[in-house]
Amino acid sequence: MGALEEGHFDAESPAIAFGGGGGAPAANTIEDAVRVLLKGLGEDSDREGLRKTPMRVAKAFREGTIVLVRCTLPSVCQIDLVSELCRKNKIGSSIHGYSRRRWKIEIGSGKEDGAAGKEVGAGQGYKQKVKDIVQDALFHEAGLDNGVGQAGGSGGLVVVRDIDLFSYCESCLLPFSIQCHVGYVPSGRRVLGLSKLSRVADVYAKRLQEPKRLAHEICAALQNSIAPAGVYVALQCWHIQFPEALKLNPNPRHPSRSIMQGWVRTSVSSSTGVFTEKSGSLCEEFRALLKFRGVSLDSIDSGGSSIHSWCPSKSLDPRSDSLASHSILVDAVTSILRSLDEDPSRKELVGTPYRYVRWLMNFRRSNFDLTKNGTTHSLENVDRYIRGGNEINSELNLPFCAQCEHHLLPFHGVVHIGFFYGTERKVIDRPGLQSIVHFYSCKLQVQERLTKQIAEAVHFVLGNGVMVVAEANHICMISRGVEKVRSNTATMAVIGQFATDATAKSSFLETISKSTATGG
Amino acid sequence: MGALEEGHFDAESPAIAFGGGGGAPAANTIEDAVRVLLKGLGEDSDREGLRKTPMRVAKAFREGTIVLVRCTLPSVCQIDLVSELCRKNKIGSSIHGYSRRRWKIEIGSGKEDGAAGKEVGAGQGYKQKVKDIVQDALFHEAGLDNGVGQAGGSGGLVVVRDIDLFSYCESCLLPFSIQCHVGYVPSGRRVLGLSKLSRVADVYAKRLQEPKRLAHEICAALQNSIAPAGVYVALQCWHIQFPEALKLNPNPRHPSRSIMQGWVRTSVSSSTGVFTEKSGSLCEEFRALLKFRGVSLDSIDSGGSSIHSWCPSKSLDPRSDSLASHSILVDAVTSILRSLDEDPSRKELVGTPYRYVRWLMNFRRSNFDLTKNGTTHSLENVDRYIRGGNEINSELNLPFCAQCEHHLLPFHGVVHIGFFYGTERKVIDRPGLQSIVHFYSCKLQVQERLTKQIAEAVHFVLGNGVMVVAEANHICMISRGVEKVRSNTATMAVIGQFATDATAKSSFLETISKSTATGG
Known part of the structure; x- marks a missing residue:
């Protein structure tokens, strides 16, 4: 570890990156492609949470495929400058060209590890x-x-x-x-x-x-x-x-x-x-x-x-009708493949851009607000038997898969919802709650917001007390810099009676805990 | 991740290291100190397994304490060269001095992550x-x-x-x-x-x-x-x-x-x-x-x-008599602390060099060969009842802690020993086997050799068939570059009847497996 994230000295992809020399600035291809994708998702790529997403996605792709340095064609002058610098400082260095479009320059202290100039590229x-x-x-x-x-x-x-x-x-x-x-x-x-x-x-x-x-x-x-x-x-x-x-x-x-x-x-x-x-x-x-x-x-x-x-x-059928209108997105993903020095026409990759776009489109932004239109989403308003008003009802382990808006990578896990029935004799059953969870997870999200939105939606319908606990594994915590394979994030939201009643909160947490113990 | 080990482009401590400018070459202090320690352990630091150990230990300490770059005093000329190079290539760079003895130079593409020149040092x-x-x-x-x-x-x-x-x-x-x-x-x-x-x-x-x-x-x-x-x-x-x-x-x-x-x-x-x-x-x-x-x-x-x-x-008493003769080793460890920019007179660190040396001395090389002097190590030669010659005897989960000779870091786990009694009516009990395990693990080792040596020692006494399985966690797999927290290494050695009898092997493996299942 010790690697710090983007926005810092990049300890994980440390090579010197050229700005593209005299040719077209190819270095930003992935970033540009990600901006196209964000737009395709109906998102404003300038909003706070997304502003650096293109950079983060590009960094993850590059690190994840050992593409350390890319440039159109480094000039002889640039190479000479690096070499000279290294020579003067007795630093081992070497410069490798892997293809016309990818170069890597390595700088290492020959004195310290006795192994400067070894190749690591693909x-x-x-x-x-x-x-x-x-x-x-x-x-x-x-x-x-x-x-x-x-x-x-x-x-x-x-x-x-x-x-x-x-x-x-x-x-x-x-x-x-x-x-x-x-x-x-x-x-x-x-x-x-x-x-x-x-x-x-x-x-x-x-x-x-x-x-x-x-x-x-x-x-x-x-x-x-x-x-x-x-x-x-x-x-x-x-x-x-x-x-x-x-x-x-x-x-x-x-x-x-x-x-x-x-x-x-x-x-x-x-x-x-x-x-x-x-x-x-x-x-x-x-x-x-x-x-x-x-x-x-x-x-x-x-x-x-x-x-x-x-x-x-x-x-899934990668070329379904719904994707026909997304050719600009498919092209953007194709350009990402090229940026990774992959050949998009390689047999195994032919459908990949379609499939990636298909995946992404699950998380398209919707302007539809569930809290204002709750009943259209399996929320049952039927007048049914309602258990005592002070009893905590709970639905546990509702699965979800959301897309982290900072990294365009999934986070997935379960949501536990505890609630009191209100006086309006409305109820929500498990499929109804699952619909709410699904609705709010299928978009670019952060876990804190997801938890809050689910709580608000349930509260909107039932109007009494709601408590939501979300537990998730974030792929961005595994496949990016920190690589904390086992880490898992829990978030909590409480509204109404739960906010003021500590006993109700701990009672619901105990219910979740028991469901785990019994092999949930 | 993606970082490759020493001997390669150093993706984890990527900064440019100066060779010491005009002053004394301080960069090798830790390496030199480790050589002193190896000598103190009675080892030949030029033998194959140890040749690069000083470099590996130094690298681990430096990475493990975020000391990325050290030099006595970089010259203005060197700094200028880096700056010029970065300017020409539109690369963000910054140079920080943390103390008279530690500097860090950062090079990052301002274009790519928009955040060049941030500090990461201590x-x-x-x-x-x-x-x-x-x-x-x-x-x-x-x-x-x-x-x-x-x-x-x-x-x-x-x-x-x-x-x-x-x-x-x-x-x-x-x-x-x-x-x-x-x-x-x-x-x-x-x-x-x-x-x-x-x-x-x-x-x-x-x-x-x-x-x-x-x-x-x-x-x-x-x-x-x-x-x-x-x-x-x-x-x-x-x-x-x-x-x-x-x-x-x-x-x-x-x-x-x-x-x-x-x-x-x-x-x-x-x-x-x-x-x-x-x-x-x-x-x-x-x-x-x-x-x-x-x-x-x-x-x-x-x-x-x-x-x-x-x-x-x-x-443990850090200044016991047995350490009095090791003052040169204690000095070496003190110099490592200084290399890490720690103050050896800081209250908490005063006894640290003694304690580290004390730890190391557990793994001092001994010329004593157990296989030639077996009986002095609790091996019981008493004529006792010996179970049928074709029955596999086993002692499972004998704990050990050895010192990895490549990294001077412990690896620890358990050894399982299966054996047939020979015709000489000699037996070894569990304490005897534990002694053998302890003897061979308390030195600079690799797991493959440890496994072999235990098998040979037991075979020397019993003279029939022996099978040894060692399972260990290597701290060097956790605290160094690869950081595979969960990884665990198993090694196997077979002699005599076990080498030719596949059924005996699988029967012993089954025995170990059962001991795990029953909560071993």
Whole structure:
């Protein structure tokens, strides 16, 4: 950590960025594209919460795909200046060109880490790069001295389990979470520094990916660079569900508060050498070591979720009529792909801009105000039996998926609503409350506002006391700078009786707590 | 993320480092000190595994305490060159001096993030820094429109739970793990971008710390910079146990494989404003929201572990006789403190070099070879009843704490040993096996070698078949570049009958698995 966010010395993408030299200023392409998208969502990209969103989105994409520096064509003069500066200060530096449109300049103190000038970019420098990561961390380690057996640098299984990663889905551009497990069997009396297994995996995760290919690439890279007896890579991947699917199946009977609630999951693996035979003894041992950590790979090789259905966007028609009017948005996303040096005509990427726009359009701004038109949204005004006026009613674990307006990334979780019935004998049932939650989450949001709006909407109808607790995982806390994989945010809003009655508040919190304890 | 380790473009401490100008080359102080320490451990700092250790340790200390750039005194010429380069390329840059001995130069593209030249260092720039982090991320958020209550930007509780951090113990220089929970109540219709709560906490964690002060500093910084109605910071901290203590209490009856097994734990909190009264309604709500995530803060304010006993080194006599001969090592550690711009005469740091050396000396190299002198280590040669020769005997969850030779940081966990008795009617009991584990873990190690050596030692005594599985958490995987908090490494060694009998292997793995399932 120690990396500070945009608006500060950028410790995470530290390279020197050129302003575009004499050519067109390409550096702002992603930012411009994001502004187009915001407009398409009916938003004013100059309003406070959105003003820096284009910059944040661009930064996340660039970091997330290891595009550190982009410029049209750095002039010889610029390169010379950097080189001269570094020479004068005895700083190691190197300049790499990966393609006509992407360059990277590295500055590092040769004195301090003895390793200035190594490549970290993508593209052509690819194979060298993994070799570079690995070669400084291959250590001689003797095998067993005597007796029949395997251990140390010759044949003893080594497995690093539970490496948290994230990547970007090439079908829809959304980040997906990865729990990565890497095993290998050393040979030639050489073992690899453990952190390198994680670093190599991360190099391949940091691009537009698809789980199966990701597993293959990590596996092949490790096999090629450390030449062990075999490598086994197993990935558990979670892809966020699209709101359409969430709406269709809000799962009211068995609500779950687990982090991955509602996510699409797949497990994939790739192996080489001694792990090639999946029923072999070594593969069994790998799986046993994972089982110690509660990880079951049973479903991986026996099919599991088909890779064709991995990205939920694939099952939606990407070119539906509703998107025909959004060609300007699709073009904007296509330009983002180009900015990432991806080829939008690559087979896997052809529908991606459509799918990303489709995802975004779930969060289109609506001028319709639910609180003023509540009854049209499944709010039931029927005169029904109302339980005692002082009894707290509650609906727990109403799922939602909103879009963070600061990062254009989803945050998702559950909402708990406690309420007193008012004197007007109106009621709202669970589907009604779910509609309210859905309405306010399907837009560019911040969690604090979402919580407040839900409370106000419910209060508008019932007119007595309402308390709302929202719990959410923010993808921007995982896939961006801070990378706090486990963090989870809770927000609270109280109106009416709850605001003045501390007992009512704590009683409702206790109700939520109990629902968790009973496996909610 | 995306940061690659030493040996590559240093994405985590990217500033330009000067080679010391005309003065003495101070940049290598930590490296030199580490070489002294390695020698004191009886190690050859030129051997392969240790060759880059000084550089790795220095890098970890510098990153871990936000000392990005150090130089004696940059010349005006050097500063001018950087400025000129940046001007020519339309890159924002700024140069800050924090003390006579520490400077930082920042280069950032003003065009891209609009925020070049902000400070991130420590020292004098301190208060400005947190303000800078925060001020770009304070967003206007309306409170409730109508009705009595709190929500949104006025009074609705916001809590980010389970932020993983680590810091360095000022008493012994070892990293400690932190689970951080931050809550605040917005006022003035302003809310803070959620990731900033994590970033501000991280700024204060990235220095030599003590839990209570850390909580206070995070709390005060947030209160001062966002001026909310109140801030509540709760930290759960885990400090690794010293091997002496581990040896005294190996806990053989209730072995645990939990990550924090054997760790010293403390919980602390700090609060301001509306949270000042710990029994108040808002504090209760904060605790309730944490309870949803399984976090119980009951022990925090009612005492818990006394802060005096937090660091296990404090209960050991730091100036024991055995350390008298190590004054050169103590001096080396003192010089590391100075390199981090800490004052070694600061009250809390006075005993720190002694305590760090004391810790290190647990891992002194011994030329004594256990396999050749086994019987002196509680190995029982008594002629006892030996169970059937083909039955697998096992001792599970033998705890250990070793020192990673690549990073001088502990890795710790448990060892499982399965074995067949040989024909010589020798036996080893659990204390005997624990001695072997302790002997091989108390030195500079890598997990693969440790696993092999334990297997060989047991095999030397029993002479039939041995299988060893080691499971460990590596602090270097947490507190250094990759920061994979949850990752855990398993290694395996097999000798004799286990090497040829796949059924025996899988049977032993099943035994371990069952011990986990029954709450091991």
